[in-house]
């Protein structure tokens with residue numbers, strides 16, 4: 001049975017480091033959310049951006065701030081607190097690594113953001129060629145990635161120290177999960193690091209004349225799909241370890257949770273080609289192989305759904321719930337720490353089903369590059385994941401600042417979750433339907449002029465504006481709650497909830513913590529899934545025939 005309660009309170013020095021990350025994340029949420037609001041207005045065809053601001057500029061701000069900055073900073077804040085809480089206070093050296101990482105990431109963010117605001121880096125959050133940004137933008141992103149490596153090293157070292165001090169024992173589940181997520185991030189970000197350092201930076205500096213676009217996209221998606229699981233796994237940490245405690249229950253199975261994380265580690269990376277199913281230049285056999293691997297990465301999510309249902313049902317029955325669904329009513333529906341992530345779980349059911357549609361090769365032809373895809377990731381990322389971050393912030397911030405989540409702040413938290421559910425249902429449903437009608441994603445409708453009225457997807461674009469406005473109101477409510485919890489709520493103690501493992505869980509096989517074995521499988525799968533496609537891309541590249549010019 002794992003030891004999950006090394007400390008009951010996060011050390012003040014570690015709390016400061018974690019909070020610094022969380023604050024940057026919520027600033028990114030507010031600004032990125034504002035950009036999202038402007039975007040849905042433009043897409044409705046009823047609004048033009050003032051002062052020469054471009055649609056794609058706003059779209060880049062939205063994607064970079066929410067997809068790259070909010071996530072990385074919140075995840076690191078949460079993970080630092082989680083490791084400190086379950087493995088113990090960081091040493092000065094480990095904490096220093098955390099601070100170096102934080103400042104590199106922050107400087108990088110500011111540099112990249114300035115370039116985007118100056119309209120010198122309007123390259124969307126995927127930033128692959130042939131779109132080109134100012135070199136400072138790429139340098140900024142490099143600092144974010146390098147900073148994240150250094151910061152994550154501090155967290156991993158704390159876990160390694162715990163294992164040295166507790167030989168033969170199963171490590172705290174939450175710390176273990178953090179290490180898996182950091183390794184996943186490291187292996188995935190190597191792809192984007194190669195692309196930025198050897199292609200995009202030298203190209204933007206004028207050192208090389210051209211880059212191989214297909215190679216840059218392939219390297220991006222090697223990183224890009226694992227990136228979405230790097231966002232997802234912290235939400236799963238909350239679902240597996242925190243939510244059971246919030247509802248008064250226990251972790252259903254330690255082994256199942258660890259196995260699902262290890263499966264994410266090995267299957268998240270070798271699946272990037274499912275973003276490139278319509279691209280010529282990659283052999284269909286390899287696309288198909290990666291489609292099969294994508295179906296494999298669905299399995300740990302199904303295991304998670306099973307585990308959550310079991311946790312909820314066990315607890316509901318303990319509280320006296322009878323019959324097939326009686327247990328459901330017994331869950332703590334008035335607790336924002338539970339209901340907000342729960343709304344996220346519900347959104348993940350259609351979001352995940354949509355993902356399976358996307359991954360189903362032939363069906364991908366129908367939805368690729370339509371607004372169906374943003375519909376999918378607003379359910380998975382912008383609902384399941386982000387709502388779980390919000391639900392976690394409701395206890396994490398007061399725990400770290402030494403304040404209380406008061407009754408009224410709890411109620412406002414619930415209001416924000418309900419507003420999110422309403423706004424997202426309208427916006428995302430409209431996106432899915434418009435996508436099926438052929439509405440493209442990433443389109444500046446003002447460029448279509450009067451002809452846009454002819455398109456039968458326009459009513460759905462207006463519905464998106466309505467949903468997006470409700471979502472922005474939710475962001476304002478959340479920002480208010482966060483500010484109160486950080487600086488103004490009454491002083492007091494708020495728990496960092498960590499559930500213990502259910503008695504019937506059984507012992508955890510040591511194999512599940514043998515990182516060497518899982519990393520070998522991961523590397524083997526990556527080599528298998530990518531060697532031939534990348535070799536083909538390079539050898540068939542027109543510039544490739546002229547030596548190393550393909551970079």
Ligand code: HAS
Nearest residue numbers: 228274301305308345348352355356358359368377380381
């Ligand atoms: Fe995806 C595109 C396939 C999951 C994010 N995805 C994207 C993009 C983003 C994104 C950002 O194969 C756009 C990238 C771009 O800009 O071009 N995705 C999948 C598949 C999954 C999946 C198979 N995606 C995610 C997650 C994301 C995310 C998670 C963010 C966090 N996605 C694709 C594909 C594309 C794609 C293609 C490319 C499309 C194209 O052509 O461009 C799977 O991992 C999903 C598995 C999930 C499930 C759901 C399990 C449900 C759970 C909740 C249980 C609920 C409970 C509540 C217990 C099977 C765990 C209790 C309820 C009671 C009633 C009591």
